[in-house]
Amino acid sequence: MNNHKNWVNNKLRWGRFFIILGILLIGLGIVIEIAFENLPYNLRIISGLGILWIGVGIGMIIRYRSALHGNQSAKRLLIEEHDERNQFIRYRAGYRGFWVAIPMVYILLMWLSLAANGSLPPIGKDLLWYLQAACVVIPFTVYIISFLSDQKNL
Amino acid sequence: MKNKLEEFRNEMGLTQQELADRVEVSRQTIISLEKGRYNPSIILAFRLARLFKVKIEDLFLYSNEEEKNE
Numbered sequence A: 001m002n003n004h005k006n007w008v009n010n011k012l013r014w015g016r017f018f019i020i021l022g023i024l025l026i027g028l029g030i031v032i033e034i035a036f037e038n039l040p041y042n043l044r045i046i047s048g049l050g051i052l053w054i055g056v057g058i059g060m061i062i063r064y065r066s067a068l069h070g071n072q073s074a075k076r077l078l079i080e081e082h083d084e085r086n087q088f089i090r091y092r093a094g095y096r097g098f099w100v101a102i103p104m105v106y107i108l109l110m111w112l113s114l115a116a117n118g119s120l121p122p123i124g125k126d127l128l129w130y131l132q133a134a135c136v137v138i139p140f141t142v143y144i145i146s147f148l149s150d151q152k153n154l
Numbered sequence B: 001m002k003n004k005l006e007e008f009r010n011e012m013g014l015t016q017q018e019l020a021d022r023v024e025v026s027r028q029t030i031i032s033l034e035k036g037r038y039n040p041s042i043i044l045a046f047r048l049a050r051l052f053k054v055k056i057e058d059l060f061l062y063s064n065e066e067e068k069n070e
Helices: A004-033 A046-068 A070-081 A083-117 A125-153 B006-012 B016-022 B025-034 B044-051 B064-069
Strands: none
Touching: A004 A046, A004 A070, A046 A070, A046 A125, A070 A083, A070 B016, A083 A125, A083 B025, B006 B025, B006 B044, B016 B025, B016 B044
16 A cells, blocks of 8 residues: 555656755756866856756656645656556657657758857857757757647547 | 547546546647557556456557558
8 A cells, every 4th residue: 555655756756866966956057067167068057057966856846745635645656657658658759759859960060060160150159058058958858849739639 | 540548538437637536647749649649668557457447459559550650
């Protein structure tokens, strides 16, 4: 009986861990940026990653906290997570997101390689940050849209 | 794929949620199955058939049309 609650508690622990990890990454990004001013590396990427992990952690805590009230709701949540239709929807969304991410990353890497030997104009520091962020945000958006669309239509 | 899930469920007097709990899937999966929008895995098909004490082919109606649509 307690297995379902243990499972929920374990998920909550992971949620808290991701929030702490996110805070540490944001702190690390800020500290490195202050300590090493001229590093040839955009340190906002570290802080951005921290924000991402905080989002993941908060999302997990919101999702799993509601299941702590009763064993039945914890069991239903466990069933929902392992439900074959949900797994299929997640797999399909991940597949679509992956095939959007691959060409984006490939084009960006090719551009950077060709920019390095002068064949293409170089990408500025700020634009590079936005493009890298887009390589995460756009596939994730595709994942969410695919997920919601399949939830509705399948 | 067409199926007689709703018919058997009603005969047994189960709600969608109760059926979902019995075969350990979400209620949404039962809804999708009943509407014929989602085809179950062989494991789930067996679980449902065993619950209703019928053969899989009596529960899920596989026709040549289905094969053409694959």
